[in-house]
Amino acid sequence: MxxxxxxxxxxxxxxxxxxxxxxxxxxxxxxxxxxxxxxxxxxxxxxxxxxxxxxxxxxxxxxxxxxxxxxxxxxxxxxxxxxxxxxxxxxxxGGASAALVEDVLRQGPTYGHSDVLAGQVVELRVPYDTRAEVVADTLVRIVATQGGRAEVRHAEPVNLRPVPAPEDPAPLGPDAARWALLHPAPHDRPRITADHLVQRESNPLFRVRYAHARTRALRRNAAALGYVGDPGDVRHEGELLGLLGAFAEYPHALRVAATQRTPDRLARHLVDTADAFLAHQHTVLPLGDEKPSAAHRARLALAEAAGTVLAGGLSLLGISAPDYL
Known part of the structure; x- marks a missing residue:
């Protein structure tokens, strides 16, 4: 269920x-x-x-x-x-975890979408500011996932005014620039630094995009070993509960981001999902002469579901999800 x-x-x-x-x-x-x-x-x-x-x-x-x-x-x-x-x-x-993974894989990019805002028009009045415009552009997509329609205008009185960036984020490139503006809460001043470009664990954007690339690599490696993902009950494997919890919370994160106009809520949830996946990725493939088992197939399906959630969330933020990194 x-x-x-x-x-x-x-x-x-x-x-x-x-x-x-x-x-x-x-x-x-x-x-x-x-x-x-x-x-x-x-x-x-x-x-x-x-x-x-x-x-x-x-x-x-x-x-x-x-x-x-x-x-x-x-x-x-x-x-x-x-x-x-x-x-x-x-x-x-006993089949709860398998059903959740099946639901993510079946719905694909539309997982977490709902009709909470069905028929509603959300008016976003923003100042002429780079961060405000990026946040509004992102909210147009997020609001649509909940059945609503967001309209962006430069008009007074302003109702969406995140703290502006201290400098132009464009030199970071499109993906890192958007992340730098969207990941902090609206009342926090974004950091426009090269830290968003480094490929190490200290960079949340790298962890999210790397986790997505790893899900794709695991699927390719499993195919080379002759097996595919098959959702199964993994609740008895304690280290996987965090990832299942992240899947279950994703629809709520989308609703909050849409209704409270906080795309940072979605960005932070993607970081949590990536961290939960990276903590167990080493269990997906058989080791040494070990043959693929039902447990490996269930873990692979879990990894593929993680990739689905990460790709869908990054797309809503306007950030690319690479298959190779």
Whole structure:
């Protein structure tokens, strides 16, 4: 079950509770599903009980208790635990990780897209400033992933004014220049230095683009060894959970970037995804005389999904994703 499917499952649980007379609320348009926070458990968590508590006239913990059996009885859900003031922590069945990877690979560049902003026109009024124009250009693409349409104008009053760059970033080249302007938060002054060009671990842009190139190299190497990726359950391999979590969080990162006009949120998520992938890339290919196994095929599918997310995110930022680096 993917995060999008799980969100629908949570909403269906709310609807069943309403139909059964257990809750008196308006079923919301969407339910936010994220990774469990500190003190949480399971594969995903939702704050839907806290969201509905005031409307229901009941404490969040009681709302969570009402929703718990409706969610735990849904196909693909193995267990539901309540933590904190009323967070519902959901543990999925054994095929959850495979389903998530399959979803990423099937949707390709459109993974993470939604209709949250469907029918909405987002007006971006920017000053005549290089950084503001690059941020607005990027937001046009990001807003479109959520079903909205962004219109950019040079007009007052300005509603998008990130801190300007201290100097012209053009000498860095198109990719590094865009990264230098987009990666910092809007209230932070960007650094226009050659650090964005160095090919070492200290450079986040290099790590993201290198990680993408490595996913492509692993696929080529696996093909030479005679096997291809096949999504499988890898949740028992602890070092891979961070990468699965990055996939699950990517749709949320896109929504936040679109609705809060913060492309830096997407850039930072790509860094997290790249770091999670690079930490386990050495496990993808067989070593020595080892034969490719189901585990290797599952890890390769995971690597290919990482490449899909990284390529899609870089494209939205207007930055190239090289197959060789």
């Amino acid at each position: 993917t995060p999008v499917e799980l969100s629908r499952t949570v909403l269906c649980a709310v609807r069943r509770a309403v139909d059964a007379g257990e809750l008196s609320v308006v079923v919301p348009a969407r339910a936010v599903v994220t990774l469990p926070g500190p003190g949480g458990s399971g594969d995903y968590a939702t704050n839907i009980a806290l969201q509905l508590a005031r409307q229901a006239g009941r404490p969040p913990l009681r709302v969570a208790e009402i929703l718990r059996p409706h969610i735990s009885g849904a196909p693909g859900v193995a267990d539901v635990a309540i933590t904190g003031p009323g967070f519902l922590n959901i543990r999925l069945g």
